[in-house]
Amino acid sequence: MSAHEQAEGYLPHEPEKATLEGRNKILGFWIFLGAETVLFGTLFSAFIALRHNVMDGPTPAHLFELPMVFAATMILLTSSLTSVFAVQAMHRHKVGQMIGWLIVTVVLGLGFLGLEITEFNNYANEGHRFSTSAFSSSFYTLVGFHGGHVAFGVLWISLLIAQIFKKGLTTVTAPKIYVSAIYWHFIDVVWVFIFTVVYLMGKVG
């Protein structure tokens, strides 16, 4: 049975898993996430090894502002919840609701990026630049890479919203929505380790 035949009939209960292509897409995406885990692991291990080498720059304990990090954490955590609501709306075939939750997710992602840019700007003004020390380089590489993933997610989900408007929810578009939600949760999972290892442990010393 091809994806097109299904798309013309009724939409199955879990449209993202209705076709072999959709199921393969999801499995392939998980293998990609396994590789992403290794990628972030290398950046984390570099940061852990270098985080005390501050040279003449500011120390983590002096630099980090926990209220701002806490706000960013709350935003990202909430956006993860809204993206799971989008997938649930998709399972109930409520396309309008799904688009609504996806838009909320994108807006929260943009809010997170705004906070991160403000934060980096503050740090740069305090003399914590990319080339200041091994600590600052590994910090910006790790946290910046995560921010880059958030920016990519915002762009990706925005494009998917546009595609849903154009093509509607079918067994072809549903796996894309599902996989982008998995990606967004993964970004949140990585952030859990960033606020723990980088910010909170940096504050402890």
Add this chain to the structure above:
Amino acid sequence: MTNEHAASGHEPKQRHRTEGPQKHIVAFVLSLALTVIAFAAVSAGEINTTFTYIILVGMAILQVFVQMAFWMHLKDRGHLFPIIAILGGVFVVFLLVIMAVYWLWW
């Protein structure tokens, strides 16, 4: 599962339990609580550094378990290969972090 419905040829009404938002809200509240505990442990200060580290790592691992199980659907059926893929990644990360920590200490 999907083949049955395709064969029946008409839209199934209420044949699936559509999962409600309850357990995802529970996962959200759990994540929230674990985050607040971690931030509070650091903000409180004056706690033994090693003990704070243990709290932080424990809270992070718990939170990641909650989010992956519920939000990334890893607790659902048919997720063996995704779990293997992600555990493969975690294994490499584990080695990398052990290496980094001991490089730092010794």
